């Protein structure tokens with residue numbers, strides 16, 4: 001069965017899905033569609049016109065979280081959702097926190113530092129970057145630092161969907177020259193190096209850097 005992902009690779013939600021596919025060793029076709037001016041045909045597949053969607057033959061699944069669940073059922077090994085109920089709930093919570101909490105800060109920095117000059121042809125809004133990096137993100141980093149403790153991964157004892165989602169949100173930040181101060185958040189900084197050092201992330205982050213360089217001309 002042929003799997004197809006639609007959505008530009010620089011999207012953190014598309015990256016999240018592609019990391020899951022890489023981790024599970026699944027081959028797929030990739031259509032790097034931008035989520036602007038999407039066709040009526042696409043809106044029949046995703047009524048909000050957002051990316052990503054996954055297609056598996058005539059099955060269509062919108063939303064990165066729904067797609068990750070589908071891929072887990074399709075290919076259960078390696079497991080990305082902890083078997084223990086509490087750890088599974090924590091993994092799903094951290095995934096949500098990455099997608100809607102961390103992402104509010106990291107996406108703002110990406111929009112201002114990368115998209116504004118390269119695609120919108122305007123100067124970055126420094127006030128928005130300051131608010132994201134000095135007000136929104138630091139308490140979130142404190143929370144992650146505390147939750148990591150001495151663990152290798154954020155939920156349970158193995159790499160999980162929570163690590164995929166956090167790694168993807170932070171990959172957007174790294175691409176925007178954002179960094180986590182290792183003297184203030186040593187566990188988080190080391191953890192992110194661990195996540196981004198995995199072959200799945202290395203491959204896609206290399207592709208991201210290429211896309212950014214190509215856009216910069």
Ligand SMILES: N[C@@H](CCC(=O)N[C@@H](CS)C(=O)NCC(=O)O)C(=O)O
Pocket residue numbers: 011012013035048049050051052062063064065099
């Ligand atoms: N909860 C969705 C979020 C998807 C999302 O917001 N995608 C952005 C790109 S990063 C998008 O399509 N934006 C276009 C729009 O909102 O119209 C998911 O996890 O897939």
